[in-house]
Amino acid sequence: MNKKVVVFAPHPDDESLGCGGTLLKHKALGHEVHWCIVTDMSVSDAYSLEQKKHREDTLEQVAELYEFDSVINLGFQPAGLDSVPTGLLLNALKETLESIKPNTLYVPYAFDVHSDHKVVYQGVISASKTFRAPYVSSIICYETLSETDYGLSPSNTQFQPNMYVDTSDFIEKKHQILKCYASEMQSHPFPRSFKGVEALEILRGAQAFVDAAEAFVILRQRW
Template sequence: MKVLCIAAHPDDEVLGVGGTLAKHASEGDAVEVMLLSDGEMARHTTVTPDVQDRRDERRREARDAADVLGVSGIEIHDYWGNQLDDVALIEIVRDIETKIEAFRPDTIYTHHYGDLNIDHELIARAVRTATRPDEDSTVDRLLSFETPSATEWAMPTADTAFQPTVFVDIDDHLAQKMQAFEVYRSESRDRPHPRNEASVRDNARLWGDKSGLSAAEPFELLLQRRR
């Protein structure tokens, strides 16, 4: 099986699907990650030498986290973080289509379409567009994941609620997820905040409790094809 995670910024892939990616890799699946930006330019208006150093650091962190999870390939694009709404959606779709055509994944994980973060929302739309179930498409399974501080902080409407229907047992891979999250220590926050070590671990345990597992990652199933 070939598995692709498409996310907006470094750490999204770990927070949302890190344990599941590690599980896939341990089972011999080919796992790759596509990040649309390094995320740093959401905090700046120009690229100074210090900013570029931080951008390079975040890219190194993403590669290091991928190694922890057993991800075989990671691709990081140059879109500016939290500004994808300034880009024609077709440009993002084309980049995603190019990746899909080259890697030919069976399963794709991406953001929840109702997230507060505009990049997450637009990437979800772009991925769904790029994975239209054409006859020659290799993608048979598409799932969306939650991202702490983006999914639960979204506008509380029935149309945007994250309603998971698939739960993956990550008990054997929770330690890897936490180790990968530690790589992104600069993105961690103190409590009370959902993006810290204790909260991330507790969230996996909570979803496990809700689904009859010791630790789990939740997903909303967007596409399932059986051939």
């Protein structure tokens, strides 16, 4: 069976921080991997033409390094998804799913602190209901540094992994890809740093008894 995977990234770099090694592993196994970017810097007035051009070049580099089978850019305003009409976002997500008919979805965690992450999570969950997208057999949440770890709540909503992927063979290429996003990364002790990425890989690896790993929460798994 040719597994089809879609990773939903509220913003470019979420896919690499959250599951970059896992996506590379999917490709190494011969699976189709598709990248759905939900927001687009080019529609915002908050960025210069130079920044927008740099982002376009970055996305091309990243897509080439992953060898994604397709890149879908939904083109919504960054940091503004909570003001997008629900029907508009759902239709865009449904069209994406119908065009690919994937088996496996990777989505941001429901309780990430960033509102865009929360909206993407809710939208994908709604668009992939079994009666709407019966071809989707797995829905898996990834963790994003500086978002998942800051989703503080008095309720027990913290990220509690129930799946680990051994990414030991893919960390070098994942780090190479993250260097494309150098402008988004900051120096230690900022959580979204190269040291932070490596520390999380080592921690999740220790929990899984491997050199390096990425951790996930499985929401749906049908065999």
